[in-house]
Amino acid sequence: MFDENIDAEKEEAFNEFIKEYGERKEDWxxxxxxxxxxxxxxxxxxxxxxxxAVKYxxxxxxxxxVYSLPSVSNPTSLFHVLLQSNVIYLPQLISLIELPYYPLELRSEIWGPSRT
Structure with a gap:
């Protein structure tokens, strides 16, 4: 009974995580x-x-x-519009990038090795 409750809690937490960030089987x-x-x-x-640090x-x-989009005639304008608006948030950013294998690598990429 106790193990079933833990498994149910773990599954519920995982489902919330997937709902917010999307499912990437290769990552989690x-x-x-x-x-x-x-x-x-x-x-x-x-x-x-x-x-x-995070803005950078x-x-x-x-x-x-943006610069990898082949059909955009003026990528600089698109880049600035995206930065000035709040249309792109963490789940969208995650979908744009190839995540490192470990969270520590991404943490280091953002804040430098001193923060890991």
Missing amino acids: TIYDNDWHDWDDLFCEIKTHWNTK WREKILKRF
Whole structure:
């Protein structure tokens, strides 16, 4: 009975995580507790969304994405519009990038090795 409750709680938490960030089987599964580390990191990113480090990371990712679009005639304008509006949030950013294998790698990419 006790194990069933833990499994149900774990599954419910995982389902909430998937609902917010999307399902990426190559990055997280319910059978692998690494998704907890991703959840912690994403919560930290949301908390620091408008700080200098996270803004820089967002801009770097968006720039890479926008400039990879082949049919955009003026990618600079699109890039600036995306940055000035709040239309792109964490789930959208995650869908644009190829995540590192470990959450620590992404944390280091955003805040530098001293923060990991």
